[in-house]
Structures are given as structure tokens and as C-alpha cells.
Amino acid sequence: MRVAIADDDSIVCSSLSTILEATGTADVAWTANAGADTVTRYEKDAPDVLLVDVQMPGMNGLEASELILTAHPDARILVLTTFADESYIAKALEIGTKGYLIKQDVSSVIPAVQAVMAGQVVMGAEVLNKLRTGVQPMATRTLLDADCNGLNEIPERFANLTEREREVLELVAEGLDNREIATKLFLSEGTVRNRISDILAKTNISNRTKLAVEWLSCQ
Known part of the structure; x- marks a missing residue:
């Protein structure tokens, strides 16, 4: 490397x-x-x-x-x-x-x-704690889904995901790579890549990093 x-x-x-x-x-x-x-x-x-x-x-x-x-x-x-x-x-x-x-x-x-x-x-850890505890100022909040509102419920942006897609999303948010997700869910890496692409398309989120952070902010 x-x-x-x-x-x-x-x-x-x-x-x-x-x-x-x-x-x-x-x-x-x-x-x-x-x-x-x-x-x-x-x-x-x-x-x-x-x-x-x-x-x-x-x-x-x-x-x-x-x-x-x-x-x-x-x-x-x-x-x-x-x-x-x-x-x-x-x-x-x-x-x-x-x-x-x-x-x-x-x-x-x-x-x-x-x-x-x-x-x-x-x-x-300090960054994740800020995202999870909801103490972000408006500058950070604008990047997060306005539907979250600190509630322990699935926001509208993620409502159309299937149960399997939410499982994949949860593991993405935990920082697992595609190979690790595939192993954990007994899927192929190709299937995981396709699932993540589908999730990004459904949520209209541009990249994996934002996807993980937005999901964490709603938990």
C-alpha cells in the first residue's frame, strides 16, 4: 500500500x-x-x-x-x-x-x-458520538435527512428499502466492507455491490459515506 x-x-x-x-x-x-x-x-x-x-x-x-x-x-x-x-x-x-x-x-x-x-x-469516536447524540449544528444537519428529527423510527428516505437492504445498510453503517457484509449475510460480493447501488438509488444519496452517516444519525 x-x-x-x-x-x-x-x-x-x-x-x-x-x-x-x-x-x-x-x-x-x-x-x-x-x-x-x-x-x-x-x-x-x-x-x-x-x-x-x-x-x-x-x-x-x-x-x-x-x-x-x-x-x-x-x-x-x-x-x-x-x-x-x-x-x-x-x-x-x-x-x-x-x-x-x-x-x-x-x-x-x-x-x-x-x-x-x-x-x-x-x-x-468523537465524530460518531456527535452524529449519534444529535448535537450537530445546522451546518452538519443540512447533510442529514430532515425526516430523522431525532426519532427512533425509520425516516421517509429509508422507508422503501426492503428488509434485506436495511440489513446491508446497517452493516455499511458499522463500517464493514463488501466482502465482510457478504460473509455475514451469506451473499456474494457482487450481490452486496448491487444491493448498495439499489440503496443509493432509492435514497438518492450520492455515496457510501453519506449513506452510513445519515443512517447513524437516525438511530
Whole structure:
């Protein structure tokens, strides 16, 4: 696995590089300390996973991520930052990053990178707690289904899903990848992919990350 790191702090880049390479988790392809440089480097040498901080000089990490994802929708980008700001979380979900992790414990980066590489969505515990407890401000709420309203009932957006589709959705929200879902439900990976595509179409949700977050917000 090849990973790239974008962070305005060169010490953070160096520390993460050492951890990833020393543990045999990944080879670090390159590092960048500014948003514009991140976009340029990605175009020249796309890694398997990009770790990106939010606050960087000039173009911030989310703006850089949006440009990359617009050109490369399949890019695996994991936001790694010290800021649990709801507007940042909302933007990260909106543009389709693969997760949002708070820099509380550097050791959590390794399983997070591995999970993103495997196709899973990664949300830090602090982020999930905000989504589950319904304390999101309006900036985040606008990304979530207005029908949820904090009620323990199936919102209108998910009402037309079959029982099997809801089972698949629940496992997507738990962060399982297609292979794990297939194993758990005794389905083929192709069937799981088709089910998820059907769910996205029925709910009019654009990507797997938003799907997981919106479902969690209604629980």
C-alpha cells in the first residue's frame, strides 16, 4: 500500500511516515505541507490512500480534497486533524472523503488507513458520538435527512428499502466492507455491490459515506 500525507506540520508528516513504514503498514509515496501542493502531487503520483489535514496555508485540506475527488471520484482520502469542528465534518462528508479522524491517538492511524484501503468508511469516536447524540449544528444537519428529527423510527428516505437492504445498510453503517457484509449475510460480493447501488438509488444519496452517516444519525 502506498500512502501520501498532507499536513502543514513537517514533524507530523515525518512522524506518521516513520510509524507507517516502521510497522510495515505502508510505503509513504510523498508528503506535502500545503493544499495546492497536495493537488499537484496527487495528479503526478496518486497514492492508494491520502491522509490530509484540514488547516494548511493557502488552499486548505478540504478544498484540496474536493478538487482531487472531483477529478478522481474513487480517491481514498482520510481527513486526519485536531479539529472536531462540525462544519469541517459536514464538508468532508459532503465531498465524499472516506472518513474523518481526530488526532487523539497516532496509533489509531494504522487501523484507519487499513480500513480505508479495504473500502471501509472510518469515523473517529468523537465524530460518531456527535452524529449519534444529535448535537450537530445546522451546518452538519443540512447533510442529514430532515425526516430523522431525532426519532427512533425509520425516516421517509429509508422507508422503501426492503428488509434485506436495511440489513446491508446497517452493516455499511458499522463500517464493514463488501466482502465482510457478504460473509455475514451469506451473499456474494457482487450481490452486496448491487444491493448498495439499489440503496443509493432509492435514497438518492450520492455515496457510501453519506449513506452510513445519515443512517447513524437516525438511530
